[in-house]
């Protein structure tokens with residue numbers, strides 16, 4: 001059934017290349033810019049919805065790149081959506097998922113844009129379409145990833161002074177395990193009880209490395225270890241968790257509800273880093289959270305270092321989770337040198353405040369977007 005007034009008239013993919021405020025060093029890539037993938041859906045009733053599907057370091061982190069997302073959306077997904085009713089996001093996503101394999105990130109961008117448009121149409125915040133908010137602000141961690149211990153300590157002190165962040169995630173895994181553990185210990189020693197210090201290894205360790213790493217990180221005072229070993233090694237994750245040294249968080253191992261079910265059933269993680277992109281969209285991420293809740297796995301609101309659109313879309317969903325024991329890391333826009341919103345997101349008192357307006361609750365700066373947009 002198609003309602004002509006809310007039919008999908010146009011779907012555009014925009015890639016924005018925005019420099020980061022400093023190099024962001026992960027074990028898999030060093031980011032000097034973020035290549036934001038934005039989707040804009042224009043509907044016959046004049047409503048416009050936005051979505052985002054940014055990833056990290058081209059193909060270094062995941063199996064979709066900004067360029068592949070644009071090609072796949074334009075070539076295979078737009079023809080399925082064109083002319084169909086935008087007022088039913090579930091039906092549109094079912095049309096896509098029943099005819100396409102994979103492409104979680106690209107589908108996330110489209111689903112977000114459809115939900116943004118529909119929430120605007122109804123005059124409610126996007127969170128209302130996922131059951132409503134249980135909180136209006138979210139705790140925000142910051143990642144220390146300059147590659148230099150002294151610089152990381154300075155950066156953390158600045159964040160504490162500004163009351164912007166008091167939870168720090170350290171990117172490790174590039175250096176030998178003992179050197180990384182010494183880096184973590186030095187930062188924790190400097191910050192003491194004023195901050196929570198956590199690490200993300202981004203799969204860099206073998207299980208043998210990780211057995212040593214878990215012990216050293218426990219002694220260093222780390223509160224959480226994220227994805228120390230290969231995403232596919234669920235049995236290894238279960239064994240590391242059973243060491244009972246530092247709580248273990250699954251990140252790259254979690255590609256949506258099926259992985260959530262397997263990890264939960266195998267008791268392979270204490271915490272899930274829920275990401276809307278990795279889950280194939282807002283609905284998939286909501287299902288990941290429901291599985292975690294049923295299995296007594298704690299939740300953390302993760303990011304792919306998206307800009308403002310993906311960040312606030314994630315925030316709209318995470319605000320509906322009954323429990324979010326480990327907070328979130330929705331700081332992506334703060335890592336970028338350019339603001340793409342007419343009114344920037346509100347970060348203060350170690351938290352992100354959710355906007356109250358309809359849909360995503362943000363307005364984009366069209367001139368900025370036109371200036372940053374990649375021309376091919």
Ligand SMILES: O=C(O)C[C@H]1C=CC(=O)O1
Pocket residue numbers: 056143145200202251302303304305329
């Ligand atoms: O968690 C990741 O693996 C990706 C990302 C999220 C925060 C950050 O600094 O990197």
Ligand SMILES: [Mn+2]
Pocket residue numbers: 200202226227251252273
């Ligand atoms: Mn991670």
